Amino acid sequence: MRTLSLLRHAKSDWSSHDLSDISRRLSRRGRKSAPMMGRFMSEQNLSPDIVLCSSAARTRQTLELLLPELGGSPKIKHEDELYLASSGAMLARLKAVKAKYQHILLIGHNPGMHGLALGLCGGGSHDARFNLAQKYPTCALAVFSFESENWSQLNQGDGHLDLYMVPRGL
Numbered sequence: 001m002r003t004l005s006l007l008r009h010a011k012s013d014w015s016s017h018d019l020s021d022i023s024r025r026l027s028r029r030g031r032k033s034a035p036m037m038g039r040f041m042s043e044q045n046l047s048p049d050i051v052l053c054s055s056a057a058r059t060r061q062t063l064e065l066l067l068p069e070l071g072g073s074p075k076i077k078h079e080d081e082l083y084l085a086s087s088g089a090m091l092a093r094l095k096a097v098k099a100k101y102q103h104i105l106l107i108g109h110n111p112g113m114h115g116l117a118l119g120l121c122g123g124g125s126h127d128a129r130f131n132l133a134q135k136y137p138t139c140a141l142a143v144f145s146f147e148s149e150n151w152s153q154l155n156q157g158d159g160h161l162d163l164y165m166v167p168r169g170l
Contacts, residue, residue, distance in 0.1 A: 085108060104151070
């Protein structure tokens with residue numbers, strides 16, 4: 001059984017108009033919700049083996065605040081290709097992950113993140129799927145399980161949505 005956790009970055013700060021989009025950092029609300037989501041993930045035993053994180057400042061900062069709460073020592077990869085990546089590009093990246101990793105945490109951006117989650121969802125509770133379909137707010141977490149033996153076998157509709165949590169639900 002393989003596990004994929006999809007986490008949208010925490011709420012970013014839009015007050016600095018002189019910063020480029022990739023350089024935007026987290027807002028006060030974002031700095032509060034990221035560690036809360038990390039604690040929740042820890043309570044749910046959702047410690048990844050590898051983290052694929054967009055190179056944007058807000059995704060990196062989300063990860064920095066999440067990790068101390070999560071525990072463990074996953075392999076971390078910051079990747080420029082994940083910055084504002086499409087759902088298809090994210091799926092292709094996931095398919096390239098080595099089979100030795102059982103649990104991937106992908107930290108990225110909308111609309112690609114939401115599209116990826118919707119595309120992978122082939123099962124799960126009605127409520128979780130309904131809530132996921134509505135929106136994918138900042139710092140939202142979707143956790144999928146897959147029966148495939150390798151990430152390269154990952155396909156649309158193969159995922160079972162085990163959990164969908166938004167910061168407001170914590």
